[in-house]
Amino acid sequence: MTDETPDREDDDTEERSESGEGGESRSSATPGPMVVLRGAREQLAELTGMTPESVSSFERTESGWLLEVEVLELARVPDTMSLLASYEVQLDPQGELTGYRRLRRYERGRSEPRGAGR
Template sequence: MSNTKNTSNSQSQKESSQNTQGSHNAAEDPTGTTTHSTADRRPSPMEVLRQAREQLAELTGMAAESVSSFERTEEGWALEVEVLELERVPDTMSLMATYQVELDHDGLLTGYRRVGRYERGRADARRPGGR
């Protein structure tokens, strides 16, 4: 029985602690509406990167293998993500794709499109002019 009592005491303390923590994150302005200070912060670049990979995988059903380009834009974020589209044997013959992914400032995906496909074992094609 002492375990039951300790468990209920622990739960009460945990709930009390959570309520106290919640009051630190929110403040009430004179109009009676609650404003959040730290909860409304912008995500860090690493958080945006993780969110982009997760959201793209959820939408396409394909896991992101790497991010080859990542930059902040006026609209939010722009990334190029490498995805395994078709697995083949040997692995160097697997079909890869590059997706351009756009996110808003909060890290929510606003659009994506495939901009290229290639076999895993192939290098980029030579550009005209010898570059």
């Protein structure tokens, strides 16, 4: 019967951690990378009115997060002539956008010269 007691204690611990009791609350926890990534794309789209296409760089820094996001600035036909831009996006540790700036603009169909990337 002593084997059953630890199991019940483990179950209680799991229930407390799932409900947020007995430890750090979920709202104060640092968001994970996927949550930060999705939030950054949404915030940048809202601020610029342009559609983020992809995230080409993503890293955690001392002050939060730093991303490089590819944005569709001007849709053209054919699609290979559409104008894209790379934006550096800065976020605080909780994933709130604190700043952004355009790094470069380019046509979708053109590749960067060798060694031009970061």
